[in-house]
Amino acid sequence: MNTESRPREPAAGGGARDPGPAADGPAGPGPSARRPHARLRRLGRHLLLSEYFVLYLSILYMLALGPFLPQLFAAQNLADMVSNIWPLLVVAIGQNFVLITAGIDLSQTSNMALTSVIGAVLIVTSCDPVLFSKCPLWGTFLTEHGGPLAGMALGVPIAILIMLVIGSLIGWVNGVAVARFKMPAFMVTLTTMMFFSAVAIYLPKSENIQNLPHAFNVLGKGRIGPVPIPLLVGAGVAVGAHLLLSRTLFGRRLYAVGTNPVASTISGIPTARIITRAYVLAGFCAALASVLYSARLEMGRPTLARTQFIDIVGANVIAGVSLSGGKGKITWTLFGVIFFVLLANTLNLLDLPFYSIDIVKGLVIFGAAFLDVLRTRAAAQGH
């Protein structure tokens, strides 16, 4: 969806201004190079224009806060912060695929909630009749002795597999609606969001599902050797996604479709299929993130991630992923997520009255967004 009113293509597009008909030489005034402190400015420009801008920004922010917040660098806190990155990263990466196609997926949150509930229902080891006897699954799927896969040898992996499949299916529904029936992505995913969130609450009649097997919970904070499992998952997804986008046929075609669907179709790209896949990936990632969140919370939650949409899209957009399609990299998403997590963490450590937290958060996001605009302009001049 094009919500941009500034000249369409930022930095990477090269030249924020269209050179126009049969470009008689590039348009736009040259960079103002005739100024003092040229070297300093060049350094500034370099930092500003670099791919890693948002990362630099985060580091700067962290250093700037250091003196106020010694505990920011406490080993435990750093560990927590890092552990908070991965689930968000996974779901945000999913969103990135969709954003590249100039779409948007609001249903990721309810996707996470539903898969969380379903996964939990399958493996829960025991549940209280008082709470669950009224819920539609009682007797068939749920009993005092838990769900169908409870205590089974491969119960947990199977359950996770099912979660991922269902997540992907939800994505597929979105994808088909958008790609085949040409429905506006925003509306499609808004309605599926309402729908599946309602289903997630309906199945367990609002109850959280606790008593999940340790084999599952361990995914939330367990380690393999020194490495936390969520880190492995998150990093794995990130690397995979990065390769998928930058090194494969699908990746190239995804960008093409996001840039110009008509030209792509005529060039023999299966536009509809590519778009559908993007949504499937978004669904898959949501489900995977749901595994991580559910595990760390040690329960299936019908309201999981209810308020998270803003962070998911925000993290992407702040890092320069364009809502009008064709632009987006996994590294950007990573930096955006780091930025948001860092922001949340510092706001949490700072002893602020609750209302000023929102104000500060707003200001920081604003600052970051504005710097991004400046870099777009600078880049435009530079071209």
Add this chain to the structure above:
Amino acid sequence: MHASMEGRGPSMEAPEGAAFQFLGVTKSFFGVPVLREVSLSLRPGSVLGLVGENGAGKSTLMNVMGGVLRPDGGRMLLGGTPYQPQEPGDARAAGIGFIHQELNLFTNLSVAENMFIESFPTLRRTPAIDKRRMAERTREHLAQIGLDISPGALVETLSPGERQLVEIAKVLAMQPRIFIFDEPTTSLTAKETGLLFEVIRRLRTRRASIIYISHILGHVAELADEVAVLRNGELVATGPTAEYPVPRMISCMVGRDLKSIFPPKASAPQEEVLLRVEKLSQPGIVRDVDLTVHKGEIVGLFGLMGSGRTELARMIFGVDRYERGTVRVGNGLLPRGDPRAAIERGMAFVTENRREEGLLMNVSIADNIGLVALPEFARAVTGHLRRRRLQEATAQKAQELHIKATSYEAQPAKSLSGGNQQKVVLAKWLLAAPRILLVDEPTRGIDVGAKYDVYTIIGELARRGSGVLYISSELEELLAVADRILVMNRGELVGQFERSEFAEERVMRAAFRQGDEVRP
């Protein structure tokens, strides 16, 4: 007409009452000079044909005049008084009407609204738009250029030609004294072009001054009183049209004597049939079309704008669906509405508009060229791309077709001139080594040099044994490149001419049979 040319020949004084004068105008981007001391003056009641290759500086000069760009040096005089536009508005106010090459119409608004978007007529003492008055005035303006469409019609429902004429009417409505026409005929039918020329002549008789820019030199010769030729930002020649027949214009433009506009014909048709279309029909668009393309043959498809030729190509290639009929490649039946099937069978389709359907404007040249053949560079299961090979292949193609760019990897397609953009589109398809090539107006709006290259590329492809269906509304180019010409009119094939029977007027007559396309 007088024009001064620094350093070349005796510089003459600009005459009294020159409508407009450039005096030593210079302009450069990033230190690269685009206009070098251009001095030129325009007489009232005359048409000046401004020609030159893409990148010669025509548009820059006109943008300076139109207030879009500011000159680095030199002066401009409007009717003898200094003229320094700060923005397009100033030029408009000063009575300079600029008809841009690309359309600036709002497709979701009506014709009338587009004409008055800058200053709507309102009911007295209210902010409300006076729709009736607006409609009346619109009708008048449209009548001036003989365009008979309802002022209330949404622009998105108009044909390209009609849109172009609306754009022109819009400028006429401002009643300027000086007109700039930048490639006005690219999307006009022959009939509409005729109308436009009448309008221009009428303007001339009303003492208006016209600058007419076009790559169709025939038109310039037909219309202009004087010609001025730009090359690399310099005014290299100027004088009465009589002294500048088309060949001389060309040699001035390219700076050397081009043997001719067209390369010698290299290909010759063979027996084997590559493409066979039978009884292709889609109500309201085409009816019972039969055609074949042989190995090594270039089949010209001539027809006026709106005759259904573009639609036909789109259906053959599978972009649009059709109700009845069959398309065979070799002897395999081609499924309907599936471009990918067509491509897998070795078909390629160069569409008529590069911007919307041909290129990914913000994407690099290399990636554009790689787009179609991409699967060939991907490993089977993983889809992992062999990027080095891809890079080499695209670069090679780009060089083969002489695409002028600083970096194929970094430079986005939109930064190229029209001609080079068209070459990128061709390169994209050639990389997939097509056996059947559908080309729709491949030389529209590109300069003579680039045209020559395009003809050569297509001819070479045919010589190597591919078949080409070449759609064009420029008959002379078909006569030059085609082995056979099919004529289309109102969705039907109405004539076929072997190379032996090529003759301009016969083909034309066929094309105009039953008059031009009807408009309700």
Add this chain to the structure above:
Amino acid sequence: MRFRIGLLVAAGLLAGALVLPRPTQAANKKLTIAFSFQDLETEFWVAGHKAIAETLAKRGFKVIEKNCSKDANLQLEQVKGLLTQNVDGVIIIPVDGELAVTIGKLANQAQIPYGVFNRPPSNKDAKALVVVADNRKIAADAVDYMAQQAKKLGRKVTPAIMVGDLGDPNAVGRRQGFYDVIEKYPELWTGKPIEIPTKWDANVGLQNLQSAVQANPNIDFLFTSSDFLFPVIKSVLAPQGKWEKSGSAKHVILGGLDGDKTACGLIRDGYLDSTGVQNLFAEAEMITDAITAAVGAGEKTPEKWMDDHGFALTQANFKQRHLDMWGCRLLEGK
């Protein structure tokens, strides 16, 4: 130029954002209690939050407050953060009972005394000081009184309930309490109760209540899952001439839960029959006492379960008990 100005502006903004907060460590060696609560969007939570924060402050604690605005994951991350600031104690109003357990385990690991306010942990896996009110029971009490009133009418009544956000355990518990009573007196009702979703949003409540009344004009037994909806109810019933004191023929038997100011006023004036009350201030006292004691005694993982049985303030017992209701105390400024 513009570039440079912009840079300054942006830098300024960031700086501003950073300077705004004051460093925590500046505070002296007071004992600190971290307090994470679920949200402040209803009078009830505001009062609860206020009660605890103030009592703690009164006892010379430094209080670090965190609002997680109903986000379970955020609350988890917040408490994690708080624990790393090695505070002396943690009190939370958990988003729900299950989360209370998950967080409790962390607090136990960190060897920091842990208190849970108002919502029962779903099991005893974590050692905690717990003060809870049983929404279901309290709701049942209130609705039961309404039922008694209905009996006196000697006719069947048409019951309706305004349900809260189904993602919120309070809403669910209160709904269950309502149905407990419905099932208790099957003969009393004209039919299955009319359910009116509110999502804890006054506008949604208003719209759906109007639609419900429109479809069933004869609703005469209405329970709202939270007192904050009474103005909405009034604005719907009044135009229909149904906003009448109890005793009048057109009176709609009315019940609520929370026990806020408005409810107190309405019972006093006779519009409201009963409202379920959690003894908020008592709860606040209990939890702060407990945590103070634990911190004082240097206990790391104290464990204690304290019930607030709550009660229903009704037309009948208003005189005797209204001062046990926090809303009335606020109303009378005590």
Add this chain to the structure above:
Amino acid sequence: MGSRASRGILRNTTFVLFVLVFVVFGMLARNFLTLGNLQVILSNSSYIGIITVGMTFVLLVGGIDLSVGSIMYLSAVATSLVVNDLELSPWLGVVACLGVGLAFGALNAFAVTRLGIVPFIATLVTMIAGRGLGLLVTQSVQLDFPDSITLLATVRLGGVQLNILIYALVVAAAALFLAYTSWGRRLYAVGNDPEAARKAGLKVPRLIGSTYVLSGVCAALGGFVSIAQIGRVPAGFGRNNEFDAIAAAVLGGVSLFGGVGTVFPGALLGTVMIRVIQAGLVARNIDIYIQPIIMGAIIFFAVLLDALRNLQLKKLGRRNIMKMET
């Protein structure tokens, strides 16, 4: 001709669907197809409807405004300051309310048009920080409004509730503005192609900016209407209303890509349709766990139907490229 007839139907699917939904629920639920109920539905559509009108303007120029919910809250806070704390007349309250809406709308406009921040982020910031600002003032204590405000909701002119009249007024004004003034038509132009608009010498930033200001004012007004109805403003007031508004507008045929859509009938129908569905579900007394599921499904199919219709229209449109139906 057949195609023309079918096109006639297709062009009005939104309306057809609307009537369909209405009738179906009319048959399913008691006292649904009554004048009284119609009034209830309109009166309940009014506040979100007014906000949707503002949102429609923003969407028309290809923007988005996530901040309307927070603006509602802020302007409510301002009103309360005036009527509760300063104890001034409710009319000054209204002025303050709209003033705040205008101010924050202008803030969005500035961020989007002058600073060039993406609307999504710019309004997101206003949404987050704005809510914080409101809470800073209220300490999240809920605001109660005096009868002088709440009585406005009970006012009836010619038997019609005031808020319905206000809604009707806003819709009428906006519709006329869009259809018959230069400014209105130019908004469509900008939404269709900002670049061309700039070339045509239109003041694009001002045009775009104006829509955010309008949206802000509409949000404030809508907020006020709802305050008058409910008489009390908790800290969560207006939250998520941005999505309701966008959904209503898009359901009414307003495109998120700009340049396409109308306030009347479009946005109006969209708003009321959602309201009708919700009301119908309640009136039918469907299990509240199921209600949102059905709600989601119905809207989904409404959008699907609309999409299919567009595809169909394209086909029909293609037929007359040649203008030679025979």
